Amino acid sequence: MKRYKVGTYAWANNTDTSLNFKEKALLLGQLVASQLLDILNQGANRSGINNNKLARVDYRKISIPDSAIAKSALEQARSMYSKPLLNHCIRTYLWGELLSQYHGQSPDSEFLYVAGLLHDSGLAPKIMTRWKPVVSQLLVQQTPKIL
Numbered sequence: 001m002k003r004y005k006v007g008t009y010a011w012a013n014n015t016d017t018s019l020n021f022k023e024k025a026l027l028l029g030q031l032v033a034s035q036l037l038d039i040l041n042q043g044a045n046r047s048g049i050n051n052n053k054l055a056r057v058d059y060r061k062i063s064i065p066d067s068a069i070a071k072s073a074l075e076q077a078r079s080m081y082s083k084p085l086l087n088h089c090i091r092t093y094l095w096g097e098l099l100s101q102y103h104g105q106s107p108d109s110e111f112l113y114v115a116g117l118l119h120d121s122g123l124a125p126k127i128m129t130r131w132k133p134v135v136s137q138l139l140v141q142q143t144p145k146i147l
Contacts, residue, residue, distance in 0.1 A: 056104060062097045064090075065110040077117045080124040092116040 093116030
């Protein structure tokens, strides 16, 4: 009898998806190991062993850019995206800001914001032609900083 890795597509198609004792024990072992690792990481964060990266993260330091480019990008995104997709794109920016704080980086917030809004533009019914002026203007402004 051929063995398939539990949870894979092949396993689902070739078994009745019931776990035998060995598979249950392996999954339980993985669960316990992941829980122990999480506890160790929490302890390391609290003790400062992880350079206290979490102390750097403060959501109150994040603000939505108020530039003309940012406003234009948001206006166009509102006209292109459904509300859930627009909210996802804004969350992408917020997560980018939080992750940059965590890693001690200082990205250009305006650039990050517009990139967050743009990243799913191919999924919108009204495609990229509406973004061209915003992208062109942002690239012209950012190119000297990038080079």
